[in-house]
Amino acid sequence: MKCVLALDQGTTSSRSILFDQSGTVRAVAQREFKQHFPQSGRVEHDPNDIWETQQFTARKAMHHAGVHCEDIVAIGIANQRETTVVWNRKTGQPIHNAIVWQDRRTAGICAQLKADGAEPLFRQKTGLMLDPYFSGTKIKWLLDNVEGARKQAERGELAFGTIDSWLVWNLTNDRHRHITDVSNASRTLLFNIHTLEWDDELLGLLGIPRSMMPEVRASSEVYGSVDKFQCECGCPISGIAGDQQAALFGQACFEAGSSKNTYGTGCFLLMNSGEKPVVSENQLLTTVAWQRGNEVNYALEGSVFIGGAVVQWLRDGLGIIESSSDIQKLAAQVPDTGGVYLVPAFAGLGAPHWDPHARGILIGLTRGTGKAHIARAAQEAICFQSLEVLRAMEKDTGQPMPSLQVDGGACADNLLMQLQADLLQVPVERPKLVETTAFGAAALAGLAVGFWKDAADISAIRQVDRTFEPQIGKDEAESRFAKWKKAVERCKDWET
Ligand SMILES: Nc1ncnc2c1ncn2[C@@H]1O[C@H](COP(=O)(O)OP(=O)(O)O)[C@@H](O)[C@H]1O
Numbered sequence: 434m435k436c437v438l439a440l441d442q443g444t445t446s447s448r449s450i451l452f453d454q455s456g457t458v459r460a461v462a463q464r465e466f467k468q469h470f471p472q473s474g475r476v477e478h479d480p481n482d483i484w485e486t487q488q489f490t491a492r493k494a495m496h497h498a499g500v501h502c503e504d505i506v507a508i509g510i511a512n513q514r515e516t517t518v519v520w521n522r523k524t525g526q527p528i529h530n531a532i533v534w535q536d537r538r539t540a541g542i543c544a545q546l547k548a549d550g551a552e553p554l555f556r557q558k559t560g561l562m563l564d565p566y567f568s569g570t571k572i573k574w575l576l577d578n579v580e581g582a583r584k585q586a587e588r589g590e591l592a593f594g595t596i597d598s599w600l601v602w603n604l605t606n607d608r609h610r611h612i613t614d615v616s617n618a619s620r621t622l623l624f625n626i627h628t629l630e631w632d633d634e635l636l637g638l639l640g641i642p643r644s645m646m647p648e649v650r651a652s653s654e655v656y657g658s659v660d661k662f663q664c665e666c667g668c669p670i671s672g673i674a675g676d677q678q679a680a681l682f683g684q685a686c687f688e689a690g691s692s693k694n695t696y697g698t699g700c701f702l703l704m705n706s707g708e709k710p711v712v713s714e715n716q717l718l719t720t721v722a723w724q725r726g727n728e729v730n731y732a733l734e735g736s737v738f739i740g741g742a743v744v745q746w747l748r749d750g751l752g753i754i755e756s757s758s759d760i761q762k763l764a765a766q767v768p769d770t771g772g773v774y775l776v777p778a779f780a781g782l783g784a785p786h787w788d789p790h791a792r793g794i795l796i797g798l799t800r801g802t803g804k805a806h807i808a809r810a811a812q813e814a815i816c817f818q819s820l821e822v823l824r825a826m827e828k829d830t831g832q833p834m835p836s837l838q839v840d841g842g843a844c845a846d847n848l849l850m851q852l853q854a855d856l857l858q859v860p861v862e863r864p865k866l867v868e869t870t871a872f873g874a875a876a877l878a879g880l881a882v883g884f885w886k887d888a889a890d891i892s893a894i895r896q897v898d899r900t901f902e903p904q905i906g907k908d909e910a911e912s913r914f915a916k917w918k919k920a921v922e923r924c925k926d927w928e929t
């Protein structure tokens with residue numbers, strides 16, 4: 434049985450999934466890895482944990498499916514984006530833990546650049562905001578704070594990569610390819626999305642030597658093959674995309690105007706905007722969706738930093754549920770939140786607010802408030818944040834969104850999906866295959882080697898599992914949204 438192996442390297446876990454030609458999942462293996470929170474607002478991963486868990490899950494998935502490496506026609510990678518690794522080219526060892534996309538330590542660098550008037554330049558060239566979310570200021574922080582790093586970088590001894598680059602570097606251990614794809618490059622604050630090249634002016638403003646940067650490639654082409662010590666038949670690596678762009682591809686959003694919302698650690702609403710970058714007037718990001726051959730597709734994106742992560746906080750921080758899937762049962766014990774609103778600005782607020790200084794707030798508490806109300810408020814928080822970015826997108830396009838395609842780990846929660854339909858006032862469509870991120874990476878890889886012929890083959894694989902229709906009226910949805918907006922205002926600009 435021939436398969437494509439997708440490596441889905443997420444924020445909280447590494448997953449490996451095998452897809453056969455009909456798009457059927459033949460095996461899934463997943464392993465969580467440690468999250469490091471060294472100080473308030475800081476989030477790190479050990480890059481070696483990422484590499485080890487990814488290798489472990491790949492072997493496990495192959496073992497489960499009884500698939501040998503000669504059966505793997507291609508490998509595709511989808512990865513948590515922006516997370517920054519800097520490593521020594523000679524030893525292959527990172528100079529520091531990876532700084533994760535949620536990390537806020539570079540808020541001061543961003544503020545200084547804004548004060549210097551640099552924001553319009555970054556926004557025009559990269560389509561992004563000056564926010565600690567993106568890789569550029571994280572690289573600067575590493576060069577400024579790790580002893581000797583700047584000198585080593587100037588001597589050309591250090592390599593920078595997002596997680597895709599780090600995985601490819603390790604997968605191609607005998608020749609060490611140092612590459613990334615356009616979709617990941619477009620999340621760094623250093624990539625000009627119009628010329629599709631690293632931008633010397635932006636590299637200069639952040640003091641980052643160009644020699645650290647990976648070669649930028651399309652999202653669907655053969656980049657190299659797996660090192661023979663790991664796989665004797667040398668499987669080709671032929672697809673790379675940031676996980677949110679991969680999900681857009683996996684949901685077959687190939688037409689301009691089609692969109693999806695992914696409920697993972699964060700929530701990411703992306704809309705394909707076609708072959709031209711569309712500039713948002715409503716605080717959304719312009720990003721590269723993917724490149725196939727010479728064809729480049731762009732997307733508009735609303736990034737919400739805390740989505741499913743609020744469920745983990747109920748589990749690990751408050752201890753009011755035992756596993757993530759318990760939230761649905763707990764929240765269903767009450768008919769509503771009893772007026773409680775939870776704004777989970779644990780890592781500041783992303784789109785459309787972009788406030789790195791915001792922090793979480795739980796408001797509307799009374800003597801009658803119980804843990805079920807808090808659980809339900811957490812679910813509503815995920816929905817309200819998605820609603821905010823959807824409204825911003827509708828303003829940008831001038832078009833109401835007729836329905837929402839969803840995916841990601843948390844979309845398994847039926848109550849969450851129902852609340853989302855209620856609050857959005859449009860139907861929410863969940864596909865049968867919720868592994869759309871991994872499937873997107875597999876599709877990009879499989880198309881590059883002819884395992885699938887064209888986009889129509891990919892669209893044919895997508896099937897709807899369930900559609901959630903709104904069950905409350907527009908007035909009620911609007912009045913709850915108005916209260917949410919009031920709560921959001923109260924949590925802004927808190928941690929200075
Ligand atoms: N049944 C569920 N109900 C609600 N949330 C869930 C459920 N299953 C997983 N989650 C949440 O979804 C997130 C994991 O989704 P996933 O797509 O694997 O994320 P990532 O790729 O960011 O690691 C976690 O934050 C988890 O709390």
Ligand SMILES: O=P(O)(O)OC[C@H](O)CO
Nearest residue numbers: 443444513514697698699
């Ligand atoms: O790990 P995920 O799936 O929540 O995705 C993280 C995003 O790529 C961050 O931009």
